[in-house]
Amino acid sequence: MSLLEDMDKSRQASRKTLQTVDPQKVIYQESGWRVQDIVAHITAWEEEAVRSLQAHHQGSAYRITDFTDDDSYNHDQYLKRKDLSTEAVFAAWEKGREDFKAVVSLLETATGTMLLPWGEWNTVPHLVREMLKHEEDHINDIAGNLG
Numbered sequence: 254m255s256l257l258e259d260m261d262k263s264r265q266a267s268r269k270t271l272q273t274v275d276p277q278k279v280i281y282q283e284s285g286w287r288v289q290d291i292v293a294h295i296t297a298w299e300e301e302a303v304r305s306l307q308a309h310h311q312g313s314a315y316r317i318t319d320f321t322d323d324d325s326y327n328h329d330q331y332l333k334r335k336d337l338s339t340e341a342v343f344a345a346w347e348k349g350r351e352d353f354k355a356v357v358s359l360l361e362t363a364t365g366t367m368l369l370p371w372g373e374w375n376t377v378p379h380l381v382r383e384m385l386k387h388e389e390d391h392i393n394d395i396a397g398n399l400g
Contacts, residue, residue, distance in 0.1 A: 256361050256381045257354055263385045264350050267392045276339045280398050289342045291391050293334040299349045301370035302384050306356040314368035357381055
């Protein structure tokens, strides 16, 4: 299966789960993150992946400015997105995946390594799979809290 097919399959599974849950439901009790906060979080990371892939396609590199660790980045992104409407969050999530797929389509056969958003060097397929796994992990957390 191609990376683009994997991306479509992953998103279909996520949509199926998300259609069954209230976007305001708190999933992570310790942080208070709701379903829609998790969706915004997934979007934030995919937007960073797009920036890295676009830079790589243009022959340069991108790393999140002042990135120190996942927790700090995640908290900053949460603060930026927590007051968005549910509609805005889900629209950005869908647009983000389309943007992600568009740049992956240009690089699907790329070889060699690239700079990932968090500063690690790895391949295009690795970055795509990391993002898909990231979404899957969070969607599984949501699914596990449906009862």
